[in-house]
Amino acid sequence: MTLLEAREVHRVYHQGRPDEHEAVAGVSLAVEAGALTVLSGPSGSGKTSLLTLLGAMARPTSGRIFLRERELTSLPERFLTEVRRRTFGFVFQQPNLVRGLSARQNVMLPALPLGLDHAALGRRADALLEQLSVGHRARARSDWLSGGEAQRVAIARALVNDPEILVADEPTANLDSALSRQFMAIAADLKAAGKTLLLASHDPIVTDSPAVDRRVAMRDGRLEGP
């Protein structure tokens, strides 16, 4: 079943200026529910731009994005934010943890504005950290975490609102091979738990992983191959 779909989307930066650049040039793509899809391609091929469009983080310059049958492109900002935080969890190239906060507090961050019970939210954060094998670092400040720990805390943060879709941009760019494999193992577990995963990466450990259901190659803002 198609969960997320892009129809003829374009994303143009600095439109109308001398440095105008079309990062996504007419891409149509359907993402299946419960599958692990990887956007691959060289740096500058438009993977991150397409990912931000599919993840409702930015609006396309033209074209339309659908979540199931609901069109996201025409939603007002407020509703789009609501969809984004209920449906998507994001893992960035950098862990982007808030410095000075503990691992646990970082995991709780996305849910703070939802008005949930604080204690219950804390328990949920603890459970996620435990599940990702960083439970023992829950109280550690985020700037004291190792690269692999920070990455797993960032994944826990992406999962705290129990999103249907996990979006990750170059999640292994700052990890060594062992940690990259560990990340893919976590991704496989999440898929097994029913999550839909959408990754952008040019790391072979990710693209060649047996957990990947579909590889979509990109170049110059377009999809390559079939």
Added chain:
Amino acid sequence: MTWRAALERQRSLLDFALLALWRRRGKNLSLVLVYGLTVFAIASVVLLAGALRAEAAAVLAGGPDVVVQQLSAGRPALVAAEAVARLGAIRGVSRAAGRRWAAYADPVSHATFTVLAPEGFEGRPGEVELGAGAAAAMRWKPGEKVGLLGEDGRWHFLEVRRLLGEETALVSTDLVLLAGEDFERLFALPPDRFTDVALTVRNPRELTTVARAAVGALPGGRAVTRPEMARTYEALFDWRSGLASVVLLGAVLTFALVAWDKAAGLPADERRELGVLKAIGWETGDVLAAKLWEGVVISVAAFLLGVLAAYLQLFLAPAPLLAPVLRGWSVLSPPLRLAPSVSPLELATLFFLTVVPYTLATVVPVWRAASTDPDAVMRS
């Protein structure tokens, strides 16, 4: 969102704001201090002006409606008892009382006190009551004997009965109160002579008429009405609080600088943090609410700190910063102790003039930063 969830949301955002303040505690603490100092300066002036007005009101409340003096070749002279009776007979005067007071230059402390024999002096002959400033200048305590140099060149020793209350400290501070007999002995004054005469007038609208009649009844006399005295006090106190307003101007400028600095922009690390929050699903409104809490916590803390410090220095400590402004006129240099007088309305005005502009100044740059697209973090 139910009210319970809305409450929980605000609680979470406040928690986050407190954590954010704590994370940058060095910077925020110095901010609270500078801001608190500004509030302190402004609050000092506001509280001082209020206290001075209260002093003036207290002085005038117990004062006479008309004071009549006898002049001799333009100098104040003593008033005879029969003249007091004549003044009492003027239509509209319900009471005429002769008063005895004198300026006394103390040869020991080189300070000048006002020695007064009030009508209803509660002590016995041989006792005195002292204003706080007079007592401190001479290092007198209740129960001790004070020596006053008399007209006859001899020392007269009187026992200190008590120190005067603080409700009109600024104006009663140099008072020395004693019994009529002691006053007569000290200044070699005949019992039927008075310094001036205090008149009580039934109808306030007749004050001017009574004053004119008093001058007629006492050739060479001069009459001062209560409104005239009020104007004199007002001029004196206004001059004092006016001088203190110069301090206020400096404080307001500092405050404007701090607020402008805040409004000018956010440091790069804070801007980045806002981007992360947006990217993980916070709405612009959530970010604003959290930052609003930060502004509220900072400004309320600074407000409380500043007002408390101003209160303490004005009313508990001897106003170390403002005292020189206030007592420059007096030879006595009394330790200044103002009676606490705080107007809730003035405090509320001060609150809105400091807390609201600062909080808004912090929100403007956040609003600008928070309305950027969340995908900026993805691309950084």
